[in-house]
Amino acid sequence: xxxxxxxxxxxxxxxxxxxxxxxxxxxxxxxxxxxxxxxxxxxxxxxxxxxxxxxxxxxxxxxxxxxxxxxxxxxxxxxxxxxxxxxxxxxxxxxxxxxxxxxxxxxxxxxxxxxxxxxxxxxxxxxxxxxxxxxxxxxxxxxxxxxxxxxxxxxxxxxxxxxxxxxxxxxxxxxxxxxxxxxxxxxxxxxxxxxxxxxxxxxxxxxxxxxxxxxxxxxxxxxxxxxxxxxxxxxxxxxxxxxxxxxxxxxxxxxxxxxxxxxxxxxxxxxxxxxxxxxxxxxxxxxxxxxxxxxxxxxxxxxxxxxxxxxxxxxxxxxxxxxxxxxxxxxxxxxxxxxxxxxxxxxxxxxxxxxxxxxxxxxxxxxxxxxxxxxxxxxxxxxxxxxxxxxxxxxxxxxxxxxxxxxxxxxxxxxxxxxxxxxxxxxxxxxxxxxxxxxxxxxxxxxxxxxxxxxxxxxxxx
Numbered sequence: 001x002x003x004x005x006x007x008x009x010x011x012x013x014x015x016x017x018x019x020x021x022x023x024x025x026x027x028x029x030x031x032x033x034x035x036x037x038x039x040x041x042x043x044x045x046x047x048x049x050x051x052x053x054x055x056x057x058x059x060x061x062x063x064x065x066x067x068x069x070x071x072x073x074x075x076x077x078x079x080x081x082x083x084x085x086x087x088x089x090x091x092x093x094x095x096x097x098x099x100x101x102x103x104x105x106x107x108x109x110x111x112x113x114x115x116x117x118x119x120x121x122x123x124x125x126x127x128x129x130x131x132x133x134x135x136x137x138x139x140x141x142x143x144x145x146x147x148x149x150x151x152x153x154x155x156x157x158x159x160x161x162x163x164x165x166x167x168x169x170x171x172x173x174x175x176x177x178x179x180x181x182x183x184x185x186x187x188x189x190x191x192x193x194x195x196x197x198x199x200x201x202x203x204x205x206x207x208x209x210x211x212x213x214x215x216x217x218x219x220x221x222x223x224x225x226x227x228x229x230x231x232x233x234x235x236x237x238x239x240x241x242x243x244x245x246x247x248x249x250x251x252x253x254x255x256x257x258x259x260x261x262x263x264x265x266x267x268x269x270x271x272x273x274x275x276x277x278x279x280x281x282x283x284x285x286x287x288x289x290x291x292x293x294x295x296x297x298x299x300x301x302x303x304x305x306x307x308x309x310x311x312x313x314x315x316x317x318x319x320x321x322x323x324x325x326x327x328x329x330x331x332x333x334x335x336x337x338x339x340x341x342x343x344x345x346x347x348x349x350x351x352x353x354x355x356x357x358x359x360x361x362x363x364x365x366x367x368x369x370x371x372x373x374x375x376x377x378x379x380x381x382x383x384x385x386x387x388x389x390x391x392x393x394x395x396x397x398x399x400x401x402x403x404x405x406x407x408x409x410x411x412x413x414x415x416x417x418x419x420x421x422x423x424x425x426x427x428x429x430x431x432x433x434x435x436x437x438x439x440x441x442x443x444x445x446x447x448x449x450x451x452x453x454x455x456x457x458x459x460x461x462x
Contacts, residue, residue, distance in 0.1 A: 001124075003117050015116060023120045026306075027100045030271045030313070031264065036062045038267075038321045045325040069260035077253045079149035088147060089254065089261035092140030096268040099133040102126065102187050103275045107285050107305035109298060118285075118306070119187070126185035127175055130276055131168070134231060137269075138164045141250045144262070148253035156249035159239050159332065164231055166339035171227035173347030177220040177354040178213055178280050187279060194283035214281045219350045221281045223343055225316075228277065230339065232269040234320055236327040239335055274316035278309065285309035 003019040004012045036051065036059055043050030051058030076082075106118030123129060138161055145157020179185055182193045190213075198211040214221055230237035251262045278284060285305035290297050330338075364370040 001122050003119060004114055011112075012114070015114065019116070019118060020120050022118070023100070023105060024097070026105050027097070027268070027271060030310075031268050032062050032066075034267050034270060034317060035065075037317070038324065041318070041321045042325040045322075066260065069263075070257050072256040074256040074258070077149060080253070081147040081149070084143050084147035086258070088140050088144035089258045089265075090140075091143065092137065092265040093261040093268075095133050095137045095140065096265040096272065099130050099272050100268075100275065102129045103272070103279055104187060104191060104284055105275075105306060105309055107289065107301065109301040110293070111298065117188070118302075122186060122188050124186060126187045126190065127179070127276070127280065128185055130272070131172055131175060134164075134171075135168055137265075140262075140265070144254065145250040148250075150253055152248075153250045153252045156252070160233070160250060163233070163237070163239055163335065163339075166336060167227040167230040167237075167343070170223055170339060170343040170347045171231060173344070173351050174220040174224035174227065175280070177347075177351050178217055180351065180354045180358055181213065181217060183358075187284075190280060191284040191286060195286045210283060212281060212283045217281060217354075219346070220354075221277070223347050223350070224280070225277060226338075226343065228273040229320070229323070230335070232266065232273055234270065235324045236330045237335060238329060239332055270317060270320055271313070274313045274320070275309075277316055278312040282312050 003016050007013050007016065039061070040050040040058065051061035054060040054064055076085075101121045102119070102123065104117065104119035104122075108115060108117045110116070121129075125132075141160040141164075142157040145153040145155070145160070148154070178190065182190050184190065184193075194210070194212050196211050197207045198209045198215055200207065209215065233239070251259055254262060285308050287304060287308035289304045290300050292298075360374070364374070367373070
């Protein structure tokens with residue numbers, strides 16, 4: 001569970017502390033670079049320059065902005081619930097930081113007779129830890145909106161709670177499918193299952209396909225990516241902030257260092273979610289490394305996995321930045337429809353299909369020739385599906401069209417023999433056009449061009 005097998009002396013404790021410091025430093029440094037990179041990249045997308053004055057390429061602008069936040073005037077609105085008001089940004093920042101603890105930023109290597117892992121914590125619950133901390137992250141936003149004493153932050157908090165709860169379900173189902181496919185919750189086991197080649201065959205080109213879960217678990221990958229985007233309130237799912245509608249969202253009444261904590265938590269969540277996607281679907285820090293015990297081989301075993309992991313993470317970071325600069329915000333009803341009516345049913349269906357495939361895979365490994373049996377069952381399933389497709393129109397409900405007797409059919413007595421006709425909206429039963437109150441009929445109430453107009457009276461006087 002720790003970076004070393006067991007803490008037996010002071011060196012083991014020192015190694016654990018060093019891995020913790022390196023892990024958090026990597027995380028915080030990546031967040032600072034993300035803030036600068038997003039401003040530069042989005043500026044280029046919008047034909048602007050972005051930060052370019054402080055440091056080379058403006059890279060020190062993030063440091064200057066962070067220092068400015070802590071020296072700005074801290075404004076406290078009237079009517080706030082002070083304990084909750086001050087606790088909310090701390091909750092958001094702390095939860096964003098501890099979520100990264102289970103993510104391996106590098107591989108395993110041997111140094112001075114010790115097996116060391118560049119992972120702060122590898123618990124049995126594994127990827128359930130990010131799900132648990134993610135479900136707590138909503139409290140920081142909701143409490144911030146509720147304690148501010150203003151309707152706009154409150155609306156932002158309500159939006160956030162509904163959105164995050166809705167998409168946590170889909171995200172949990174996507175992660176659950178990976179758990180079923182891998183057979184373990186532990187992060188190290190999930191990464192180990194993605195090492196090597198996906199297809200071991202005599203054809204050389206097939207051996208180049210990595211055993212990443214991206215290929216067999218592609219639907220789960222799509223579900224998790226969309227749900228994670230909504231979970232961290234990134235465009236086009238940034239409804240909790242919605243600057244154009246709610247002034248600034250849940251953080252409207254925050255300023256100075258407290259606002260900086262919300263700001264920092266948002267960008268930390270981008271790094272964390274990108275790292276989780278890489279860990280579950282792209283093999284984490286796995287990649288080709290040289291074998292051996294020499295200092296050069298050991299250095300490569302330490303550095304190369306970090307390089308692989310960083311490159312994969314920044315691919316998704318760039319995608320998030322790209323989405324921010326190009327996609328408009330979703331409408332709120334469509335956001336909820338996507339989460340509940342599209343992603344949730346697809347997630348449930350994929351979990352069942354994954355479980356079915358795992359059972360079939362386990363059974364096939366115990367049988368010498370499973371193809372005939374699998375072919376028979378596949379034919380039966382396809383036949384049943386085709387039969388249901390052909391029979392389903394017989395049970396489809398049809399809405400009866402609104403009909404009425406035609407003119408001259410005998411009135412309400414039903415004695416006429418007229419055929420029923422459909423009534424169009426805005427048409428009376430007799431066929432005359434119905435006009436709304438206050439609206440002139442185009443054909444009868446508007447004056448003709450050739451009509452005489454009395455110009456002796458001022459306009460508007462009758």
